[in-house]
Amino acid sequence: MGISDTLELTSVSSLDGSRENFLFHHPGGAGRVPLVVGLHTWSYNRFNQLHHMLPFCRQRGWALLLPEFRGPNLAENPRARQACASPLSRRDILDAVERVEADYSVDSERIFILGGSGGGHMALMMAALAPKRWRGVSAWVPITDLAAWHGENPDYAGHVAACCGGGPGNDPATDREYFDRSPINFIEDLSAATLSVHHGRYDEVVPYRQSWRLAEKLEDAGAERFFFEIFNGGHDIHYERAFDWFDALLGDAGAEAERLTG
Structure with missing residues (x-):
């Protein structure tokens, strides 16, 4: 698949002034179009999701932004x-979104995020x-609690420690890094989002309990726009289903025809 209509652009971090690369596709035309922000997985970079997500955006005539947010979550980085999920990496995503909003016909009321695993x-x-x-x-097979995952998957424990400055329990500053980078600690904020979380029952990389615990907390908090699924599978993203939900x-795709009667 050709990617000649995909640009490599740069945004300037509003936190530390660094220049950060991202990929961007726009279908052209003057009308404002929806934008999908596609997030790379734990061990990869901005190119990781290009061939997965670009076809779905092309089919719909949507824009696609693929940020790097400081690279893979690996000790080698x-x-x-x-x-x-450091403050710098989170701000990189917002800076890239603001860059394309300023320079391209993007509808600021129709911006989606899609990612799986580290994404x-x-x-x-x-x-x-x-x-x-x-x-x-739309979040698929996500890590929701980094400290718990450090103990659940030894293959990734060293990489988690490299990102957070050590293992859980090393010292209060390190524990704060784990806390501040773990979604499960931000339930009130997540409750205000329109959020769909999916996890494979047989996921051997990130246990489905990571999402289950998050779902329990969001349910207890009364989140009204939270949707949750444990699906029959493993460590996967189902791209078509994610984009159908965006539709x-x-x-663009009503539920009336699928409802049971009686």
Whole structure:
């Protein structure tokens, strides 16, 4: 698939002034179009979701923004402490959105976020940061509690520690990093978002309990625009279903025809 209509652009961080690259596709034309912010997974960069998400945006005539937000959440990343939902990485996403809003025909009332795994984690953190900024947030197999996940998956524990400055319980400052980067600690803010969370029952990378615990807290908080599913699968994103949900939020696919009668 050609990507000749995808641009590599740069935004300037409003927090530290660094220049951050992102990918952007716009269908053209003068009319303002919906925008999908596609978030890369835990171990990859801005190119990770291009071929997965771009076809769905092209089909709909929507724009697609793929930010890098300080790179992969890996010990090998020299900016690991700035990645993994740090304040800098979260601001990078907002800065990129503001850049394309200023320079392209994007409808600010129809902006969506989609991510899975580490991207699902970041999608939830962005929902908590700016719950009313997004028309809908679709998070698949997300990490919701970094301290818990550090103990649940030893293959990733060293990378989590590299991002947060050490293991859980090392010292109060490190524990604060885990707290501030974990969506499960921002239930009140998440309750104000339009949010859909999906997790595979047989996920061997991020246990489905990560999403289950989040769902319980959101239910207890009375979240009115929260939708939750444990699906029959593993560590997966179902892109078509995510985009169908975005369509429904825009009123392009009503639920009336699917409702049971009697």
